Amino acid sequence: MFLRMRAEDPADRPPRHAEAGPVHLGPGPEFDLIRRFLAGSAADGARADVRVGPGDDCAVVAGNGIALSTDMSVEGVHFRRDWLAPREIGWRAAAAALSDLAAVAARPIGILVSLAAPAADTGDFAVQVMEGCREAAEHAGGILLGGDLTRSPGPMVIDVTVVGEAPRPVLRSGARHGDEVWVTGELGGSAACIEALLAGKAPAAEARERFARPIPRVREAQWLLGRGLLNAAVDLSDGLAGDACHIAAASGVAVLLVPELLPVHPAARRRARGQMLRLALGGGEDYELCFTAPVGAVEPHAAAFRRTFGIRLSCVGRLGGGDGVWFVDAEGRRTSPGISGWQHFGGDT
Incomplete structure (x- = not known):
């Protein structure tokens, strides 16, 4: 009796997961630099959601509902070298993009980083920028892909x-009339830091930390999602006044904010009331999470949230009929906040 062997069909092969260890690339200074970028990366061979990691023409990932977003950081617009160390520049660039995953309550898998660098930077400076990107990804639970x-x-x-x-996925369009509006953490710290730097002053240490190493709220969003507390959400990259407008427009509601309930960062609270509100509502780059939930749903979980993450949850208003973002007083009277979020084309107010 003879055994007849058939040719192996590639479709029969089990998926080959990315192997931990050095990335094998050809010779050349560009690839030498890439090898330096990837040195010390988290071993991805044990991750079932990463089938092919760095080193091939494409990374290959697996998941139930792949969430994708991109965010660009341009020198002179998003960062300045005299304000930030190279690792901080990389961290901020990655954190801004990872914050978009938090907004839809996605679990991070990894990041892809495209770096355009002047020739003088293709050494330790670029390597440290990439180390900052990788550190932010790993802090959020992902890897550099x-x-x-x-x-x-x-x-x-x-x-x-x-x-x-x-x-x-949690969408901006999921808000409902009557929902409460909540935010994580504190607002205005990053803007207070930028204000000080622009004035040539040394920012408060806690404000600089919010600016230089913002924490995308990906773990917090997963926690809230697991308890059924997210109807709609948006991350606060451009300021609460501007970003809440996206929920209002997508869901066909008005966002009614109570100014006295805003969780303002201590560095911003030191300003006069008008300036304080401008920093908290329009400064941007807090990368906190704004979300809506049914009345009474979040409060029973607020203490556990603070114990778990070391930051607070604050109810800052509710959703009503109409559109846009408004201040509302105890009698229900609406007034315009007179503040909008950051806009790249048109400036901020």
Whole structure:
């Protein structure tokens, strides 16, 4: 009796997960630099959601509902070298993109980073920028999946694409009339830091920390989602006044904020009331989470949330009929806050 062997069908092969260890690339200074970028990366061979990691033409991931977003950081617009260390520049670039995953309550898988760097930076400076990107990804529960490297005549540009899994994505359109409006953490710290730096002053240490190493609220969003507390959400990259407008427009509701309930960062609370509100509502780059939930749903979980994450949850208003973002007083009278979020084309107010 003879055994007849048939040719192996590639479709029969089990998926080969990414192997931990050094990335094998060809020779050349560009690839030498990439090897330095990837040195010390978290071993991804044990991750079932990463089938192919860095080193091939594409990363390959697996998940139930792949969430994708991208965020670009441009020198002179999003960061300045005299304000931030290279690792902080990379961390902020990655954190801004990872915050988009928090907004839909996605679980991070990893990031792809495209770096355009002047020739003078293609050494330790670029390596430290990439280390900051990788550290932010790993802090959020993801890994560096790969990216691209190119020479730039200047300025430096960092483009970060995030990849996550969102089997039940939370959308801006899920808010309902009567929902409470909540925010995580405190608002205005990053803006207070920028204000001080622009004035040539040393910012308060806690404000600089909020600016230099913002924490995307990905774990917090997962926690809230697991308890059924998210009807709609948005991350606060451009300021509460501007970003809440997106929930209002997508859900066909008005966001009614109570100014006295805003959780203002201590560095912003030191300002006069008008300036304090401008920093908290329009300063941007807090990367906190704004979400809506049914009346009474969140309060029973607020203490446990604070114990788990070390930050508070604050109810700052509710949703009503109409559109836009308004201040509301105890009698229900609405007034315009007179503050909008940051806009790249048109400036901020």
